[in-house]
Amino acid sequence: MELILKALGTLFSVLIYPGFLFVSAVGLLLAGFDRKVLARMQKRVGPPLLQPAYDFFKLLGKETLVPSRANKAVFLAAPVIGTASLAVMMLFLPIFGRAPLSLRADLIVILYLLTIPAVALILGGSASGSPFAGIGISREMVVMMAYELPLILVFLAVARKTGGSELCFSLERIVAWQAEHGPLLFHWAMIPAALAMLFVIPAEVGTQPFDAAEAETEICEGPLIEYSGAPLGLFKLNTAIKMFLMTALFCTLFLGGSGVTVTLGPIWLGAALSALLNTLILLALCLAVTLLCMTLVHAVTARLKIEHLFRFYWTVVAGLALISLILVWLGL
Amino acid sequence: MFNKLIADSLSRSPWLYHINTGSCNGCDIELVACLTPRYDAERFGFKLAGSPRHADIVVVSGPITSQSKDRLIRTLEQVPRPFCVVSLGSCPRSGNVFKGSYSVEGPLEKYIHVDVSVAGCTPKPEAIIEGLYQAARILKEKRLAIQQERKEAD
Numbered sequence A: 001m002e003l004i005l006k007a008l009g010t011l012f013s014v015l016i017y018p019g020f021l022f023v024s025a026v027g028l029l030l031a032g033f034d035r036k037v038l039a040r041m042q043k044r045v046g047p048p049l050l051q052p053a054y055d056f057f058k059l060l061g062k063e064t065l066v067p068s069r070a071n072k073a074v075f076l077a078a079p080v081i082g083t084a085s086l087a088v089m090m091l092f093l094p095i096f097g098r099a100p101l102s103l104r105a106d107l108i109v110i111l112y113l114l115t116i117p118a119v120a121l122i123l124g125g126s127a128s129g130s131p132f133a134g135i136g137i138s139r140e141m142v143v144m145m146a147y148e149l150p151l152i153l154v155f156l157a158v159a160r161k162t163g164g165s166e167l168c169f170s171l172e173r174i175v176a177w178q179a180e181h182g183p184l185l186f187h188w189a190m191i192p193a194a195l196a197m198l199f200v201i202p203a204e205v206g207t208q209p210f211d212a213a214e215a216e217t218e219i220c221e222g223p224l225i226e227y228s229g230a231p232l233g234l235f236k237l238n239t240a241i242k243m244f245l246m247t248a249l250f251c252t253l254f255l256g257g258s259g260v261t262v263t264l265g266p267i268w269l270g271a272a273l274s275a276l277l278n279t280l281i282l283l284a285l286c287l288a289v290t291l292l293c294m295t296l297v298h299a300v301t302a303r304l305k306i307e308h309l310f311r312f313y314w315t316v317v318a319g320l321a322l323i324s325l326i327l328v329w330l331g332l
Numbered sequence B: 001m002f003n004k005l006i007a008d009s010l011s012r013s014p015w016l017y018h019i020n021t022g023s024c025n026g027c028d029i030e031l032v033a034c035l036t037p038r039y040d041a042e043r044f045g046f047k048l049a050g051s052p053r054h055a056d057i058v059v060v061s062g063p064i065t066s067q068s069k070d071r072l073i074r075t076l077e078q079v080p081r082p083f084c085v086v087s088l089g090s091c092p093r094s095g096n097v098f099k100g101s102y103s104v105e106g107p108l109e110k111y112i113h114v115d116v117s118v119a120g121c122t123p124k125p126e127a128i129i130e131g132l133y134q135a136a137r138i139l140k141e142k143r144l145a146i147q148q149e150r151k152e153a154d
Ligand code: SF4
Pocket: B023, B024, B025, B026, B027, B061, B062, B063, B088, B089, B090, B091, B096, B097, B120, B121, B122, B123
């Protein structure tokens, strides 16, 4: 009996909260905010807030075409793999407190889980057999290498700062440390790392100045060019989910804390209320980070060429992360 | 209910794919003007897509020259159903000033069913948005018709 309950609980957290359903809804909403605010910045009225959701449901209703030269199985499986890994990743992120899944080395698992959607995009693109996709996936690989180095440096700095000499890779312990010593963003040695992370987010999601891999005006969305119908919808959903997950990861790493606890009425009511409040706080923080590092940057810049993008990440962004790492290693 | 949601979304998020079949570029500029901040067709969810596989509405401009005819037909075959075809300007409708030329093989009606035709040389952005909006509603009807067909087939 207990085993069944536990299995049901896990299923609930993978599929509904805080898994697939929750991240999809929040991700689509966040993407909607991004588009709306961007439009307002350009003095437009802009699409409705639910526009990304409409796009997703529309794509579900369209015919799915598979090109004759494509490898059908890989072509159709790629988007599903990406979505699955993103839904699982949310289980590792604690919403101010405990995470449904917690290991000793969450950060390393997350690093791998973050790579899977990008690899799925590369797989799907190469399975479609289109030359545009070929250019797109080669660029996607370069982008991946570009942001992975700074991301690892940021993770190392955080691990050293919170764990001392034994490096703490557990997100729950990082959040607990921040509850005790204050959010990492307010430790001055960590500010360069936070800035580097803010640059990594748009590259990981693939929004404007760093979207060379999916540039729709020159290579027609690159790896996505042959996709139509539901698989395309899943890829669009993946982008939206990534938007939320990356900002949530930033909030956990740099703005973590104990959150709020409500003690009201029976225990379960207090727990439910505080979970709800904490989720809302996280969403507000995510929205602020999205607007700062994606919408604002999108509105004022034009697309970078792939070699400029690579150079920018391996010099400026990696340099920022490295400064933090050195400062932290010196014990500041 | 799910089917209704999908049909509704279809009319709220139509992506455009634009084919130029030898137009003088006047209509093309006006179509892009619809997406600028002044007219902002994104209010209704319109977006330019780069690939025919992403298209919901195919916008054709130009009188259909013999060079572009085969490419037009091949592109239209790659669009996933349900989709709409909008003819933009007087050229695909009648040939306009190019009518009678040895290299013009219009009108568009000869090759595919045209759902909405926006007249003018060039049509105003307001007229184009109106036409596209009508096409979006036709899209919804087409989707409902497909669902009806499936139900009857079962
Ligand atoms: S309708 Fe007029 S403006 Fe449009 S393509 Fe034809 S000639 Fe050019």
